[in-house]
Amino acid sequence: MGNHSDEQIGEIPLELKADLDPELVEEFLSDAREQLHNIEQGTLALEKDATDHEVIHSLFRAFHTFKGNAGFLDFAAISQLAHALESLLDGARENRLQINSVIIEIILKSRDTLQKFVDEIEAQITGKKPRVIVNIPTAALKVATKFILNGDGHAAAKPHPPEPAKAAPVEAKPVPVETKPAAVEPKPAARIEEPKIIAPSPQLMKSEQPVAHKSTYQTGTALHAVKVATSKLDSLVDLAGELLIAQSLVVQNVNSPTANRHSLARNLDQLSRISKELQRMAMSMRMVPIRATFHKMERLVRDIAAQQQKHVRVILEGEETEVDRTIAEKLADPLMHMVRNAVDHAIELPDKRATAGKHPTGTIHLRAYHKSGTIIIEVEDDGNGINRERIIEKATKNGWMRPGAEPDDRELLHYILQPGFSTAAVVTSLSGRGVGMDVVQKNIAQLRGKIDIKSAPGRGTTFTMRLPLTLALIDGLIIRVGGQRYIIPTASVRESFHPKSCPITALPETGELVQIRKELIPLLRLRDHFGLKSPIEDGVGIMVVIESDGKKRCLLADELVGKQEVVIKNLGEVLKTDPMVSGGAILGDGCVGLILDPGALVHLESASNDLKLAI
């Protein structure tokens, strides 16, 4: 397959023809994503052990599949690039080439380029982008593979970076950028000759426990289709069968005049046991190992470390821990922020680390494990720790804390997570250059999780995220408003108290404010807001303070009914409800209770005031 006669070296535009079968494209995309993941993981594994033939083979196969699939759909740009890479790996497979950092860089850059193609195709096929012909530059990469294959490979195989002259023909080809905004990114080839490709030194890697090595080199998850282990599917089918049997036993019991209550009770017991098991099994189908999410971080660390000439290794622990599919997806962004900040700001340059008596190679631990009904995700670095003084300085300046106070780590974290925090100059030594940690806070809150921080100056920082096992269940506080019960997620409830214990001030512009320990929180009278005609009497009811996105609101409800774990359900999806109602749950008596969305409630601006004026 290395001898295709229709090889093209120049740029080939990507065009989605009008008669393209969307289903085939869907299939292609799903497969492509899996291959991309495989390529990335394989390449990272190869970086650690360049002689692992099994990995080279699998990389070769991945590009080969890519080429075939893309060729089938007539995506010449993709298949040509995949073909170039396939040839390169073929060389390595037949020992004509020695894998080195330059080749690894080319493979990774090609993977990223293929990713761009895949993203573009997906955007166009789903209609998110108009169907236009786009140019994603591939020529430079193709040229680079040619150079390496045509004997320049020896030069490239030397431990030194390839001589800059090699890049000249690559750069001679201008890359058309008009049609595609994404193409403005640095040309892949331009980076290939950068002399700062710093791989973690092999001896270091060997001294530690295996780091996402062969054992974890497995397939990833596709975006839309769900992959479920056959064993899980089998048990589900078994359970469904058992359910039928148990159900027929109960029916028999009821129908037969001779049956006694005991056997009925026993059968009902069996039925409920099976239903519970069935529910548990069904839920587990939504679970995926966190591995794929962690692996993305490995790649990120590698790239940033290389850019900054730092030595960083990633140690994954508990990557087989299963989390809800949605959590795994939504976790990617916050993790990315934290990991990037850790490499970027926390971990010092090798010589600085050596001076401080630390190992020149920094370590980032990514950990996942279950603890008392929650999933814990930890990001631990052994960098310089958070800079207390500067956070305090900044927080004082912003008026968030009194001068001279001694905040603990938790309070410091609270400041870091404030939206306005990371835009300031403080951040350079700490975390995030404008890419705020408030994003982390927001995503974690969306997942109904909590975040915690521990930091020791000079020794490192640990971020700990606690996430619910599943998004299908919610721990709720049940309140009564009028004749109805409503559920507020307990995670966003701060406190509740009797309305008499705090003074209420009313201003024409702001509406009513409740003063709680010198803090003024806007009040929302739920009866008014829900349009009930009879307002609650003064001094009666219960005040519940909720917090979301760092904003607080005090809700006035009639009564606190209790606390309960409920299964979240949608409201049938037929009606467009007010955003403050995020779903429903079936309560103990079989009635539906509505779940209120704290995010929508705290962001209500003047709605309550308007309504009050109207009443």
Place this chain on the structure above:
Amino acid sequence: MPALFLDSPGSKSAAGKYLTFILGSGAFGIPILKVREIIRLLEITPIPRMPEYVRGVINLRGKIVPVIDLRMKFGLPNLTTTNRTCIVVVYVVMEEATKLMGLIVDALEEVYQIAAEDLEPAPDFGKGTTSDYIQNMAKTKGTVKALLNIDRIVQEDRAVLPQNVFPTEALRSQG
């Protein structure tokens, strides 16, 4: 289950079995294949800040199903519920997915086979009236029944109707 949804516009394909029911003084029909089940009036949980005719949601064996009051939706005078009042749970097609919705009706009549020759196009009572939801008129046993397009009712679930525009009298006199 695409074969379930036969009520595409056009009289010919609209022939078939209909579940007919009473709302106020008028008789209506919906294709029987759109009906999932008929249940008694359960306890309905109201949803705040919704139009009045959206009565709320019910627990249909563990599934939450929204319920609308067709009488209010059509701007008919509000009658108290009787023991004949019930909820017809129907399939609605929204954004290419099939969802469930409950319709509160005054009383059920019967399941009636309507032949193509009994069908007449819905008279045009002007825009913004209930006739928007009527797909066809069916003449049966000397009365006229309005055959409803359920999907359209749902699509316009936010449209506010002027009061008492429903042409009940016009229907009667035609029969």
